[in-house]
Amino acid sequence: MDLGDADFRKYQRQMTLPGFGESAQRRLKNSGALVARVGGVGGTVALYLAAAGIGRLTLMHGGNLTWTNLNRQVLMTQAGIGTPRADQLAESLRRFNPDVELTIVAADPTEDNVDRHAAAVDVICDCPPTFEERFILNRASVRHCKPMIEAAMSGMEAHLTVLVPGETPCLQCLVPEAPVDWSGTAFPVLGAVSGTVACLAAIEAVKVLTGFGRPLKGELLALDTDRHEYRKYKLYRNPDCKVCGHLGEGKP
Numbered sequence: 001m002d003l004g005d006a007d008f009r010k011y012q013r014q015m016t017l018p019g020f021g022e023s024a025q026r027r028l029k030n031s032g033a034l035v036a037r038v039g040g041v042g043g044t045v046a047l048y049l050a051a052a053g054i055g056r057l058t059l060m061h062g063g064n065l066t067w068t069n070l071n072r073q074v075l076m077t078q079a080g081i082g083t084p085r086a087d088q089l090a091e092s093l094r095r096f097n098p099d100v101e102l103t104i105v106a107a108d109p110t111e112d113n114v115d116r117h118a119a120a121v122d123v124i125c126d127c128p129p130t131f132e133e134r135f136i137l138n139r140a141s142v143r144h145c146k147p148m149i150e151a152a153m154s155g156m157e158a159h160l161t162v163l164v165p166g167e168t169p170c171l172q173c174l175v176p177e178a179p180v181d182w183s184g185t186a187f188p189v190l191g192a193v194s195g196t197v198a199c200l201a202a203i204e205a206v207k208v209l210t211g212f213g214r215p216l217k218g219e220l221l222a223l224d225t226d227r228h229e230y231r232k233y234k235l236y237r238n239p240d241c242k243v244c245g246h247l248g249e250g251k252p
């Protein structure tokens with residue numbers, strides 16, 4: 001699909017980014033992303049991908065909005081408490097950018113539902129609060145050879161990297177087993193921290209989808225927003241990884 005008049009009007013300020021231009025905008029328009037869990041991180045990732053002019057978004061999230069979500073779910077409102085979060089996000093995104101084609105999946109990612117959605121997109125944005133769901137998405141990323149943006153936060157800290165099957169580590173090269181002390185339901189969240197790592201994740205998704213810029217591959221960005229210390233660590237594949245080890249040698 002080519003760019004239309006409305007695209008030139010809406011996206012001219014990003015098309016003037018050196019190295020971006022019409023070609024990256026066209027690639028974005030013809031791309032799709034799966035955003036799995038649209039909470040404090042995923043909701044904002046979806047918003048900025050819609051803002052940038054992505055063609056298709058698949059939003060996966062089960063459950064209804066609760067009072068405890070409101071400190072970070074900036075696309076949902078108090079009036080929506082008790083109604084499905086995925087639907088509320090979709091409503092906000094449609095108002096914001098009606099040109100984005102939305103697929104709403106009112107369920108969290110599982111082994112049974114993930115494949116058809118992962119197969120239909122060009123990038124996966126990994127934003128659930130539990131390792132169990134992240135591992136499901138990681139396996140789908142490797143099975144379907146789809147790059148995955150790994151964005152996570154807890155308290156004042158956040159982590160970000162871009163995982164490309166066969167080229168970079170997969171999530172389980174880095175975290176072979178879920179930490180036993182991790183509770184996915186009650187960790188502290190400052191909404192601005194989840195929003196910060198979400199914006200960075202959206203930048204990485206745009207890079208991966210368009211070929212623009214330098215994606216954060218083979219490196220982990222660790223953000224400490226308390227001290228404002230931001231560090232990058234080199235990452236390495238595990239040749240014996242049970243998820244991606246069969247893909248053989250790749251670039252780090």
Ligand SMILES: [Zn+2]
Pocket residue numbers: 169170171172173174238241242243244245
């Ligand atoms: Zn691996």
